[in-house]
Amino acid sequence: MPATLAERGRDAAAAAAIALLLGIPMIGLTTVDQGGALRVQTRWPWLAVFVIAVFCGRWLLRYGLDRLRTRRTRARSDSTGTAARPAPGGRLPGALAWLTFGISLALPLVFSDNRYVIDTATTVLIYVMLGWGLNVVVGLAGLLDMGHAAFYAVGAYAYALLSTRFGWGFWEALPVAALIAAVFGLAVGWPSLRLRGDYLAIVTLGFGEIIRVVLLNGAEFSGGPNGISQIPRPSFFGLPFAPPGEAPTFAAFFGLEFSPMHRILFLYYVILMLALLTNALVLRLRRLPIGRAWEAMREDEIACRALGMNVTHIKLSAFALGAVLGGVAGVFFAARQGFISPESFTFNESAIILAIVVLGGMGSQFGVVLASLVLVLLPEIGRDFAEYRMLLFGAAMILIMIWRPGGILAQREPTLRLAAKDRRV
Amino acid sequence: MSSAAGTPPALLSVERLSMRFGGLAAIDDLSLKVPAGRITGVIGPNGAGKTTLFNCLTGFYRPSAGGIRLHHPQLGVLRLETLPSHEVARRARVVRTFQNIRTFARMTVLENLLVAQHNVLQRASFFSLAGLFGRKAYRRAEEDALARAAGWLDRLGLIEHADTPAGSLPYGLQRRVEIARALCVDPLLLCLDEPAAGLNPRESGELNELLLRLVAEERLTLLLIEHDMSVVMNVCDHICVLNYGRRIAEGTPTEIRNDPQVIAAYLGEEDESVPEPPAKTWARQRADEEAA
């Protein structure tokens, strides 16, 4: 029933009153450091702005909801029994995905001397990679992993140690580091996957923090808070990206003039290739028995058991694959930065990756790309956005859970269809 | 008991089974035989321990005492109470459905039926690895699985819903999806937990037909929990009545219908008048229940 003007006003006024109470201690008042002692500072104008904003926002929200509701009831009474509305989106995401793919391939050609653009794009791809890894665990298998940064850290430290201590190259270290991450995934998963969903989330968080604290304090092997520096950069299959010298270099081999951009571009294509491989792998797995088993487990674990499926194995496989993909992203991260420390693998990092998966639409590969783009590009727009980024992400997570718990791109494509004519027995 | 001569050998025997939760005995020293190739019904008032019995049979609960033996034609005697739930379905091929429907709601009906063939497909695809490279052996196994799923969908009248998400189907169809999915596991013993609940009289008539056909054509053994007397009395060869976790009667539908203890359990102790045999029709049964 649509509310009257007075009702809506009263409702908005109540919301504004709550906003006032919430705002007084956080917005209205603050303390600033002044010569070693704190002094209280007031910001009443800001508080007023906030309260008025909440009043208007609540009014509009109620108005919008009422409008929506009446329109829906009218639509229902108009068209009882007619065909279902076409699914929103339709083929659009597919076309967009191909467009994004094209852009990502062509980007270095257009911006071949713009280091900033390529660097930013590389960062986006790292998050895409991390998001896709976690998407297997959270989106497909429905296991809430809140410590994904741990596997990212394991991959990064594995490569850092293998290369600085044992002189391994990037390409040799990559599979080994992935394997180590898988072992960690199994070690974390094996005991904890028997737990119920929300407990599993807390346990993975705990494991993530344990790994970080160990890295922070294990000075002998991990360098403690200083981390590991001078990690060798990947070479072009043995040809280093270096100024001309005695040894053959990439530039010399191909008869190019040396440019520091070569390595940047190479790194970009490496992560792009890794990400595309990941995407192909995950999309393919989804159509295979194990992928369908992951999704079935997300839908109903007990039914899976009653059908003879070993739920522990299925969970472990999802967890290990997620760990491997996280580890690969970690290897790349270490190789690109040349320096790593526990700072890069805090709970905040896990939360960001989780936010990417949740915002992108759990289970949707393209959604992860969109969310990564927003996450990385938002701070680049301006310094203010950098500060507000996580605030907005937190708020967005709540709103999406309320509005579309399946995620923005929650439209699920069946993994196969029955060609009814052919198979009818 | 009464019909010893014609009874086929037991596929499943429950021996002195007990299941206690704290001080409460949900099942108390229960023994039961399920003859192969027949339909056995388990009835009893709410809280009599019927679903608990299923949970023990299928490995979801570990019984406090007693044993459950399955006489497997190839593997010999299997002690179900020692197997974890997925092994009960995989090795012993005892498959169940659930009272509160448990389909994979966001997956299509066809996907539901393929998930049920997970173990077969997983083996054929060498843990999905061969499938990753599109090997022929896997593709053939997938074709077979699809054909089998399509076959069951056809027989259960679900074929036009194959590509619909299971969760968006009406209640009665979802029950059928669950049965089709269980059949895809290729069970020896199929345990159905109130398959007729929420069905209208026409649907429950169709269910009767389906159950009888499954036994006749597929040589399946069925164990059935049901409240709908029109189903129980019309399809069961053998009925076991539970009350407070104990067996209070066992026998053919006619015997059960006239058993004073059963009547007492259902209608209350004081009722002396011998009621007419439980109604043949669903509507009649409902009216009786309401009167009681």
Added chain:
Amino acid sequence: MALALQQLINGLTLGAVYGLIAIGYTMVYGIIGMINFAHGDIYMVSAFIAVTGFTLLAAFGVHSVALALFVVLALAVLFTSVYGWAVERVAYRPLRGSARLVPLISSIGMSIFLQNLVQLTQGARVKPIPPMITGGVDLLTVDGFTARLSYSQILIVLVTVALLAAFTWLIQRTSFGRRQRACEQDRTMTALLGIDVDRTISLTFMLGAALAAVAGVLVTMYYGVIDFYIGFVAGIKAFTAAVLGGIGSLPGAMLGGLIIGLIEAFWSNYLSAEYKDVATFSILILVLLFRPSGLLGRPEVEKV
């Protein structure tokens, strides 16, 4: 001996604070079966209110410690419980009846939001306030080490005990307590009996937030420094306490809090201060793996 006594005192003080926060987790879990991941951040918000409050009162020339403490406690409880209410209303109420992980993700979002909100509006740097209560009682001296029970520690323990007594009375004897316990048992049935379930849940959140608010004020007074990140660590520890005691059980939450506090105090003194958080996390994992119902909780039977 004296050192051990000192650790015992420190551990109990710390444990009292964890226990107060843990009650919020356990009550919310009891009534709507979700982990309120943002609860630690509610406690952090209260600590910031306390810093502002103490600074403001000092600026107004209030020099009586007792008066300042009383006023700040009252203000912190008032404002923080509004935060508790708002968190529930905005992030959890619209999600009633959805899948289990949905409200958990929403609460993670709320935790991130609150942390960044406070960081933005109050600044990212640590906030120090001058010590308020100094002095204490020397208990025991052995080999030149004196075990000391400070007045602030006495205060923390006294306030906690008083609150627990009041709280137990509230849950066991008042009509709100009855409604609250009824909702825990069966929400649908309670609603059918004409009880406003939403209101009861809101009150539960406010009550949990109020206890966390007291913990926030006490910690601010005790340590004298806070930052926007304290909610995360304290939240995890309090959650561990709730799980250890048996989630859903009120005495369990307090018992768990004390045990975690003691383990942390002794661990950092005798084993290694760097790994004290690892100790907590390990306990959490071990309890969840081997005794998920905790010390005083009832085991959960899987519903099939």
